Amino acid sequence: MPTFTSNNVEIPFDGAHFVPMVDSTDLLDDGDALRSRYQADGYLFIRGLLDPERIRDLRVAYFGAFDAAYFHGGAPVEAGIFSGTRPDALPAHGTQGHPAHTFVRSRSFAALATDPALATLASTILGGPSTVLPRQIVRHFDRASGRASRAHRDAAYLDRGSDRLLTMWIPLTDVPLATGGLVYLERSADLGAGALDALREVTDRPGDARPLSHDLRWVSEQLGRRWLWTDYRAGDVTVHSPWLVHASLDNTTDAMRLSVDLRFLVDGCRADPRWTQPWSGDDGY
């Protein structure tokens, strides 16, 4: 039985801890069905919503901004294959001078964030016109990253505004589970504060009330719920509720993981003021 890790903590890849996500691509033209599945499950997985060639162009722009020595010489840079050596003197991820900081302020990135297919999907699910919030995050993990996203709810990070919003998570590279895929905890949108507080007993961030735990095995076994997973391909999109617990696995492959997360808020609702400015890796939110 294979074992994966998240934040260096092992979790067995078996039927007690993992279950495949449901693919909702066939519901794209049926707004009522999309909404009711989203309300029931707290997420939607849509295969190939975005043109992979366009996503490839974004990778060319992003990876092309690094020193070529970061990438394995035997593959095109846009494949994002790690050479094993990180560039010297690279600013911290997403801070001024790092390619992710420039990327989220670029025209090609703005064209992705305002893509009509994404806006239409968001508005369909939210039940009214919605707009993407300006704080748009690029995440980039190579196998030297040594960390992954802890189990959390987005609501904990967006709690100074309306919760009439959703998140879209968009892989810009293929992201099989071993490359650090995002996983959702089944039926977790309705969990009460007591159940969530119990998870915080096992945490590597005791001073931070927002993440729940870094130990995905503990979370699954404590609640008796499985992590929903899929092997993502560039151009897929998942949508999730701010109340759904999610996390990611460690990237243990030579392939890098590059992804974007966007939030869409129903027009006229109050936006959390921290999310109204472009993201910077050191903005502290």
Ligand SMILES: O=C(O)CCC(=O)C(=O)O
């Ligand atoms: O990409 C990740 O690892 C985390 C993303 C996330 O938490 C989100 O999209 O809400």
